[in-house]
Amino acid sequence: MVEQQVISRETGIEDTQYRWGFELDIKSDVSPRGLNEDIVRLISAKKREPEWMLEWRLKAYRHWLKLDSQGPQWANVEFQPIDYQDMIYYAAPSSQSDGPKSLDEVDPEILEGFNKLGIPLEEQKKLTGVAVDAVLDSVSVATTYQEMLKKAGVIFCSMSEAVQNHPDLVRKYIGSVVPYSDNFYATLNSAVFSDGSFCYVPPGVRCPIELMTYFRINELDTGQFERTLIIADEGSYVSYLEGCTAPMRKSHQLHAAVVELVALDGAEIKYSTLQNWYPGDKDGRGGVYNFVTKRGKAQGRGSKISWTQVETGSAITWKYPSVILQGDDSVGEFYSVALVNNRQQADTGTKMVHIGKNTRSTIIAKGISAGRGNNTYRGQVKMMPTAGGARNFTQCDSLLIGDECGAHTIPYIEVRNPTAQLEHEATTSKVSDDQLFYLQQRGLSLEESNYMIINGFCRGIFKELPFEFAAEASQLMRVSLEGTVG
Amino acid sequence: MLLEIRDLHVSVGETDILKGLNLTVNPGEVHAIMGPNGSGKSTLANVIAGRPEFTVVRGEVSYQGRDLMALLPEERAREGVFMAFQYPAELAGVRTWQFLKASVDAVRKHRGMKELSIREFDRLLDEKRRMVRIDADMVKRSVNEGYSGGEKKRNEVLQMAMLDPTLAVLDETDSGLDIDALRIVADGVNSFRSPSKAIVMVTHYQRILGYVSPDRVHVLLDGRIVRSGGRELALELEEKGYDWVRAEAA
Numbered sequence: 114m115v116e117q118q119v120i121s122r123e124t125g126i127e128d129t130q131y132r133w134g135f136e137l138d139i140k141s142d143v144s145p146r147g148l149n150e151d152i153v154r155l156i157s158a159k160k161r162e163p164e165w166m167l168e169w170r171l172k173a174y175r176h177w178l179k180l181d182s183q184g185p186q187w188a189n190v191e192f193q194p195i196d197y198q199d200m201i202y203y204a205a206p207s208s209q210s211d212g213p214k215s216l217d218e219v220d221p222e223i224l225e226g227f228n229k230l231g232i233p234l235e236e237q238k239k240l241t242g243v244a245v246d247a248v249l250d251s252v253s254v255a256t257t258y259q260e261m262l263k264k265a266g267v268i269f270c271s272m273s274e275a276v277q278n279h280p281d282l283v284r285k286y287i288g289s290v291v292p293y294s295d296n297f298y299a300t301l302n303s304a305v306f307s308d309g310s311f312c313y314v315p316p317g318v319r320c321p322i323e324l325m326t327y328f329r330i331n332e333l334d335t336g337q338f339e340r341t342l343i344i345a346d347e348g349s350y351v352s353y354l355e356g357c358t359a360p361m362r363k364s365h366q367l368h369a370a371v372v373e374l375v376a377l378d379g380a381e382i383k384y385s386t387l388q389n390w391y392p393g394d395k396d397g398r399g400g401v402y403n404f405v406t407k408r409g410k411a412q413g414r415g416s417k418i419s420w421t422q423v424e425t426g427s428a429i430t431w432k433y434p435s436v437i438l439q440g441d442d443s444v445g446e447f448y449s450v451a452l453v454n455n456r457q458q459a460d461t462g463t464k465m466v467h468i469g470k471n472t473r474s475t476i477i478a479k480g481i482s483a484g485r486g487n488n489t490y491r492g493q494v495k496m497m498p499t500a501g502g503a504r505n506f507t508q509c510d511s512l513l514i515g516d517e518c519g520a521h522t523i524p525y526i527e528v529r530n531p532t533a534q535l536e537h538e539a540t541t542s543k544v545s546d547d548q549l550f551y552l553q554q555r556g557l558s559l560e561e562s563n564y565m566i567i568n569g570f571c572r573g574i575f576k577e578l579p580f581e582f583a584a585e586a587s588q589l590m591r592v593s594l595e596g597t598v599g
Numbered sequence: 600m601l602l603e604i605r606d607l608h609v610s611v612g613e614t615d616i617l618k619g620l621n622l623t624v625n626p627g628e629v630h631a632i633m634g635p636n637g638s639g640k641s642t643l644a645n646v647i648a649g650r651p652e653f654t655v656v657r658g659e660v661s662y663q664g665r666d667l668m669a670l671l672p673e674e675r676a677r678e679g680v681f682m683a684f685q686y687p688a689e690l691a692g693v694r695t696w697q698f699l700k701a702s703v704d705a706v707r708k709h710r711g712m713k714e715l716s717i718r719e720f721d722r723l724l725d726e727k728r729r730m731v732r733i734d735a736d737m738v739k740r741s742v743n744e745g746y747s748g749g750e751k752k753r754n755e756v757l758q759m760a761m762l763d764p765t766l767a768v769l770d771e772t773d774s775g776l777d778i779d780a781l782r783i784v785a786d787g788v789n790s791f792r793s794p795s796k797a798i799v800m801v802t803h804y805q806r807i808l809g810y811v812s813p814d815r816v817h818v819l820l821d822g823r824i825v826r827s828g829g830r831e832l833a834l835e836l837e838e839k840g841y842d843w844v845r846a847e848a849a
Binding site: 545546547548550551552553554555556557558559561565566568569570571572573 | 648649650651652671672673675676677681682684686687688689690691692693697698701702705706709741758762
C-alpha cells in the first residue's frame, strides 16, 4: 500500500495511520435531513421502484416508529444517543442520479477516487479475477466484469438494478432471512436502504471469479444503509468479499447495513469482510457506528454458509453474522478477527441456529484489544428439538496488548435435543515478555516481534480469506496497531 | 578477545545474583560454565543476550571491543550473539519456517548481505535440519508448540546453525536429553566450532563435555567464578561434587 499522509479537511487532524481518510470532491444529490414517510417515498421514487417495494419499506418504517427510539441497549458498548432526525438518508453523486452506467460513463472523479483506494474499476487494470460492485454513499456507481458473469449465468448487480430487472427474485427472497421487523437497525435499513449488491448464482454454477462490493461513505452526516442479497441456487458456489472505508470526520457516521444469504440444496456461499471504516481519532472523536445485521440461511440439504470477517475499523462495531442451519447436513462457519485500539468498541460474534439433522457449525473468534479498546465476543448456539446429531465447536481467543484494554466473552448456549453435541473453548492471553525476548534474540525488532505474534494469533482466520486478501488483512492489522506495540 | 566480562554485578529486583564475575573468551574457544542450581549460570547467559528483567548494577561486558550492554537484544543478535534458550518460548500460529526466514533475513540485512530467495533459504534449511535430525514437517508447525523437550533443544541448535553467530551461548542445552538426542545436539555444536567463533556452554553436568570438549571449564558459585581450569576440572567436579570447590573457595 502506498504511504500517504492524510489531513482531514474538516477537522484538520493529521492522521498518518488511517490512510483512507481523504474526501472525494464529488457533487452530490442529497435528501433533506430527517426521516419521515416522505423521505421513504422519495428514496423509492428516486429508484423508480415498483409499488410492492415501496409498501414493504413503509411497513418497515411504521414498525420502526413503534420501537424504542434508542435501539437495543444490551450490547457492551457506550455511545451518545443518535439523533435520527438530524441525519441524511439519501446521498448520491449527481452524475449518477440516473443509476449505474457502463464504466466509460462513470464520473472520472469517482474512478480516480476508487483508484486511490486501491480499487481500480477500469476492467483493464482489474484486481485479478475479482468482479467489483462499487457503492459510494447511497448508490452503486459501477459493477465490473458484467460480460463474463453473464456468460456464466451469474447475476451480479446493484440492488437498485435487481429491483428493476429481477423483481421476482428480489421479491421472493428480500426479508426472507432478515425480516423487516428483525431488530431496530435492520428495520431502519428496510425502510431507507438505498442500494447494495445483489447476486444470484444459478443451479450447478461455480461462480468463475470472486465477487466484491466496495463500500465507501463520502458525504458528511450521511447514514449508509445498504442491503445485500445473495442467493446460491442448488449445487452452486460463490465467494463474495466486501471492503469498506470512510473519510475522517469529527462527527460519527451511522452504517446500518443488512446482508441476507440464501443457500439452496448443496450450495455454498463464502462471505468475507475486511471492515476498515474510519475508527475515530485517539480520543474517540469521530468514527463510524457499524451496526449491521448479517444472516445466512443454509436452507437446502447439505448447503454451507461460511462467514469470515476481519474487523479493524469503526468506532463501534455491533454485528453478529449468523447462520440458520435449516437443511439437514448443512454447515455453518464463522471465522473472525476483531481488533480494537484507542477508544474503539466492538461487540461482535455470531449465532448458529441448528434446525436440521446432523447440522454442523464451527465458530472461531479471535479478539485483539489494544490501547483503551473494549472487545466483546457474544455468540449464541441454539440446538432446536429437530436438530438430532447436530454439532458445534466454538473457540474464542482473546489477546491483550497493554493494560488499559478490555476483552469479554459472552456465550449463550441453548440445547433442546439430547443428541446434539457442543464444545466451547476460550483463552485469554497477553503477548508475553518471554515470547518477545525470544524473537528479539533472533534479530527481530520489538515491533516486528509483536506483529509476528499477533499474526500468528490470527493465522487460523487469515487462511480462510481468499489469497489476495490474506496479505491485505495482515497489513491492515499492522496499520491499525501502529504506535501501540514496540 | 571476543568477549570480556569484568567485575559484573547483576540483580533482579532486590536480589543480587552475579557478584563480581570475570570471564574472557577468545575466538575459537569453547568454555563450559558449571555450577549448582541458583549459582547464576542462566543469569549470565541471559545478561549476555540482553534479557530486560536483569539489571546490570556494575561492571563491563565488551564484545568485539564494543560495550555489549549498550545494545538492544536484537542488535546483539544481529552482531552475532546467539543464545540457545533453556526454555524456548512457544509461538502459537507462527510457523518455524517463517520465523527462521524472518530471523535469517534480519541478521543478513544487518551484515549487508542480500536476503535469501526462498529457494536458497530452503536449501540451507534442508542441510541444517538434517544435521540435527529435524524433519521437513516440523518446520511447518508452530514454533516450539507441541514439541517434545528434545525437539525444542534440537530446534535451538538448528537456529544457531541457520543464524551463524560469532558467539553462541548455550543455556543448559544438554539438560533433559536422552543419550541419542544428546549426541545429535553435541554433533551440531561440534560442527559449529571454528577458529573464528566461540561457544559458552552453561551446564549442570559434565555429561555433554564427553562429546563437546571444552578448552576451559569454570565453576560458578554464588555469583562468582571461583575456579577455572581445563577439561580435567570437569572430571574432578564430577568425582568430588561442588562442595569440594565451595570448601576450597571459602
